[in-house]
Amino acid sequence: MPNEVVLPSDAAAELSAPKYPLHPLLAQRRSLRAFSSGLVDSQTLGSLLEAARWAPSSMNEQPWSFVVATQQNEENFQCLLACLLEFNVRWARSAPVLVLSIARLTFASNGEINRHALHDVGQAMAHLTLQANASGLAVCQMAGFDIQRARETYSIPDDHEPVTMAAIGHPGDPATLSERLRQKQLTPQKRNRLEDFVFEGKWKQPAQDVVRTING
């Protein structure tokens, strides 16, 4: 296991800058919307889905499915692109790969509700995203798509739910983005402070050991 540690590079400007070292794969991840014109080969795309495949899930249910579309197949690509809301279509049309994630909401074995279905699709998508970064690709996940249109386009069954879409490709020049998105991509990421969401003993009571180490 690699032991390198890296602090998120663009967080230095933040009051809440991280004090704890992170694995570089986690430290360097961020959402990118600017893509080059390079295609993604199927070997690399396979690795991304393989990464999702090996994510953990409650009861090993693996409640995830993915619809993928690449620019190599124009018809499929346009079909999935059309599920995005217009403000995402504008930049995501440049991504060589689009992915739609889908959660099965019930356990296959007994039909009962799987309350961790979306949670575990999130884990699979996190793995997919990190593998994409490891393969040199940029990813931007999107909530902004037409769930009903996706359901109808792909005849997604009632006990399944379209969850997110993602645009994936080789990193490109932010100058290709609109001014608003360029600023967004170039601005340091912001996060809540650890003491605002890591508690011990009582709700909203910051975990002392963690906070003391930061501030000590």
Next chain:
Amino acid sequence: MPNEVVLPSDAAAELSAPKYPLHPLLAQRRSLRAFSSGLVDSQTLGSLLEAARWAPSSMNEQPWSFVVATQQNEENFQCLLACLLEFNVRWARSAPVLVLSIARLTFASNGEINRHALHDVGQAMAHLTLQANASGLAVCQMAGFDIQRARETYSIPDDHEPVTMAAIGHPGDPATLSERLRQKQLTPQKRNRLEDFVFEGKWKQPAQDVVRTING
């Protein structure tokens, strides 16, 4: 970014063994329930939570909170341990760290439902788990806990939901586990085949490029 590639080591026995290379951090992850008696220092614990902090989320909402308890604080530890169902208490009591994840179900800005709340807590938990592995720690996530007890114990507000618990510690000897859990830990992981959950163009239609590359 490290470029090493590793195939999941225990998957060789499977018909559906992976053909696509994975980043080692993703390839080597698996749930482990046997812990040594070593404690986890607060610097390392801080890195795990820092990893969760930098996970992506819809609208950068960061809907996650965590309650942590370590064996260094016996009272807090017993309190969180008592939220687990009995079959998990039996082995998780040996873990030096317990974590409870909580999702805020509404957007802080406008109170509307955040349909990606659990999804994004899943992403944060995936990052936490991978950072734990990178730090040499074993993790087992658990669905088996008493949600209502956790809610009451920590006065978790109505618009928040307890999601999962996790046991974290240094890897130990599987001989300390019950026969059933030992077998579970020593058995190769199983996953669905890519063609069963990666589609293109139509629901249940395997993505040709991905499948062709596997089988070609």
